[in-house]
Amino acid sequence: MKRKIITGIWGLLCLMVLCPAFSRQMAEPAAARDSAFWIVRRVVFEGNKKTKDEILRRELALLPGDTLPVAHWQELLTRERNKLFNTDLFVTVEAWIEPDSAASAQGVDIHYRFKERWYIFPVFIFELADRNFNEWLYDRKADFSRTNYGMRYVQKNLRGRNERLELLFQQGFTRKYEFYYVFPYIDRHKRYGMELRTQFMQNRDIPYTSQENKLVYWRSTSTNRERWNSEVRLRRREGFYLFHYLTVRYKREWVADSVLLLNPDYFTDSTKNLQQYWELQYDLVKDRRDIAVYPLQGERWGVRLTKHGIGNFSDVDAFSVKGIYERYWQLKDNWFADLSGSVRFFWTKDQPYSLARGLGYGEELPRGFQRYVMDGQHFFLLKSTLKYRFFDWKTYLRFMPLEEFRTFPLALYGRLFFDQSYVSDKLLFYIDNRLANRWLYAYGAGFDFVTFYNVVLQAEIARNNLGETGFFFNIRGTF
CATH class of the missing domain: 2.40.160.50 (membrane protein fhac: a member of the omp85/tpsb transporter family)
Structure with missing residues (x-):
């Protein structure tokens, strides 16, 4: 009986904590999904002195010619950055959109800067x-x-x-x-x-x-x-x-x-x-x-x-x-x-x-x-x-x-x-x-x-x- 009570209390606490997070996701208004997008013009790598570009491109879903939704560009760029970091090749990975190109109607340039590990x-x-x-x-x-x-x-x-x-x-x-x-x-x-x-x-x-x-x-x-x-x-x-x-x-x-x-x-x-x-x-x-x-x-x-x-x-x-x-x-x-x-x-x-x-x-x-x-x-x-x-x-x-x-x-x-x-x-x-x-x-x-x-x-x-x-x-x- 004591074990069942403890398990039940813990499950209730988890639901109290996790349910608000699910509720926020379900309540996201459809209007937030903006239909505007940019076209990826270039993907630029910096700091990969040894790592070949082809190994990095294999990890990316956003490549030249792809579209980048304006409403979700930060979320998608973070996801791309994490995939590169999870290769376990780098100490740090930074990702950003070139400021000048972000305002361009023709497209945007995505930049990645790496600090390679000691191999x-x-x-x-x-x-x-x-x-x-x-x-x-x-x-x-x-x-x-x-x-x-x-x-x-x-x-x-x-x-x-x-x-x-x-x-x-x-x-x-x-x-x-x-x-x-x-x-x-x-x-x-x-x-x-x-x-x-x-x-x-x-x-x-x-x-x-x-x-x-x-x-x-x-x-x-x-x-x-x-x-x-x-x-x-x-x-x-x-x-x-x-x-x-x-x-x-x-x-x-x-x-x-x-x-x-x-x-x-x-x-x-x-x-x-x-x-x-x-x-x-x-x-x-x-x-x-x-x-x-x-x-x-x-x-x-x-x-x-x-x-x-x-x-x-x-x-x-x-x-x-x-x-x-x-x-x-x-x-x-x-x-x-x-x-x-x-x-x-x-x-x-x-x-x-x-x-x-x-x-x-x-x-x-x-x-x-x-x-x-x-x-x-x-x-x-x-x-x-x-x-x-x-x-x-x-x-x-x-x-x-x-x-x-x-x-x-x-x-x-x-x-x-x-x-x-x-x-x-x-x-x-x-x-x-x-x-x-x-x-x-x-x-x-x-x-x-x-x-x-x-x-x-x-x-x-x-x-x-x-x-x-x-x-x-x-x-x-x-x-």
Whole structure:
């Protein structure tokens, strides 16, 4: 009863906040849609010293000869600017209409000014090996032996065509070597792209089971697990926002005999310490968020179909379907709200522990339950957030020797959140999966710092329906 009351109150608050925004949209008078328009005469790029013009034009809907409605030119120009910024090639993107041409009856000139990012990153790696900072801090007692270190070489915008090359050499808790290359376009019409990836990993300490929704590790002085993954991904882009992905992936995993003695169900066959199989995966994604790294408006949805194991030579036979949906609103001035949900269905007759992944891994992490894993076949996760923007600044650091690092952005957001989740488990009862097959929720408050080169620092306090309250921290970002 208490849970239903809390859920009902939260839903009522969301409706009170969101309904005025919908009402304003529905009440927009038809007269506001002015029929007057300009003709785009020229599109001018400035500051793209390395990036080719053809890569930029691929992102634009407003090109020479197109019409620009006078009543909505600012909204449309902002949308075009955001698409260019989301290429992740620039520190800043400015867009404007040439003042002199705006008054011309013949047309207007649209100008874009870029400040390109630094594209070469020989990065020293020092990262935690655990699922997140909170597990490492609370459950692993901040053990620095559970860290990875090494070098990652990242070359973005190779040849000025937004290609990406990554080479990784990593030691520590997980020894890892990786090659990754992205061809954003491989055809003349710029609709098809390709990604190539191969990686090899070794571990001495590995999680061989779960107890009370915590990973249990087997520690040894010798190698207990080796993994080799290779994949080829083909991408087809429809228009500006819709993407199709087809991935063929090969997975090979070996574990020591001691792992199978500790958990005979680690693989499907307890007599074999080698598991290998092919995967075929299809993704359909539509992404209309304003700024991908920290969206405030727009939406994104996607569907993923995965066949784990192809043919009789694969050691795994399973099929999964996953769907995601995210929606972001600007309510009024500095107030924002977002709602995101994901659901997965996983069908198999015999699920090995190596594929026992429900919630608590990667991005599928309910707030307030960062220290737990909820393994199972099917899951549901719903996150709702109300945000307030305290400030959004950009500072120019003249003392920095490189121009690409002189623009320093910093934004601060406060937020309230409420998350709900459910994991269904019918095959893994032996791991004492007490958080499966029950409704979970948590609520709390936190702060987000959005800063240099797409780095987001998050701190929050949350209380879950287990009666636990905790402080949690997270860092995410891209180069």
